[in-house]
Amino acid sequence: MNACKVLVVEDDPDINALLAKIMARDGFSVASAFSGTEALLRLEREAFDLVLLDLMLPGMAGSDLVARLRGEQGSDVPVVVVSARAGLSDKVDLLALGADDYIVKPFEPDEVSARVRAVLRRYRKGVRASADVAAADDPVFVRGALRLETAARRVVLDGVEIALTAHEFDILRVLMESPDKVFSRERLYELVWKAGYYGEENAVNVHVSNIRKKLAAVDPDGEYIKTVWGIGFKLA
Structure with a gap:
């Protein structure tokens, strides 16, 4: 997984830096964005393996960014939401929009690491399964x-x-x-x-x-x- 590139989207500089540090500690390549619009621009121009996403962002809310990615962008890049919103409805709504996991602030660094790796494992397993099906019938x-x-x-x-x-x-x-x-x-x-x-x-x-x-x-x-x-x- 060391080659994976993670985009951290968080407007609080301290939390952004902390998340970037956690990802770098685990061997990931990390880029940071501080608004929803900046994140969308980067995702349109660069390939990322996973996005760590806050919800309350300037420019474009995190929920709107997920909707854009899964809708008109047609992107399947894994998205892990990291938010202070702890309500069940918030989690359900974001997962329904297409987020892959949801972490509530304040978080433990080891939990972030574990959840990111779990999401990447599931995603890669799904990609391999899709490739196996396609290989069997590859018009x-x-x-x-x-x-x-x-x-x-x-x-x-x-x-x-x-x-x-x-x-x-x-x-x-x-x-x-x-x-x-x-x-x-x-x-x-x-x-x-x-x-x-x-x-x-x-x-x-x-x-x-x-x-x-x-x-x-x-x-x-x-x-x-x-x-x-x-x-x-x-x-x-």
Whole structure:
């Protein structure tokens, strides 16, 4: 676990420093953020293995950050909440949002260490199990020079690997799985975001636009996603 990178999100400098010290003592690489917005920015730009998160933060509350990560960001990075809120409803609400564990302040350093390691063990076990399932049934979709590998979540165009976000990858996979089918924006949203559709067509449009831009950076003349006006999108 020594290679793991932990983001400590806590606005109190002393508590932030203490949590960072605990993580560094256990051999983790540590970065710190002092507001919810700063944490979101760092999570968008860097890869972390775990987040230690306070709830009462300037800029963006910790609960909102968890909701963003699990919702539109599509991130499964483990999140351990460290909060002074000790009520059962607070714990239940955060776990329901997608937090992986909840530690109440004041905390013991050894408890933080133990819980972080337990969460990382569970997460890695789940990743290995998912990989084993995918390896048993690992469809690869090819359309001309475009190749999508589902288990590796890898997209290659003309031999160049394309870096897609989780939602961008899932949209492209849906389209490549059924290359002759036209998908409405509503249906794409339901399949990719796993949620009911409430007019969020702009979210689908933005992600499709991003996919097109990334593919065009490698093949400017290629058309890979076709807009079917009045309906939605299909593979070109």
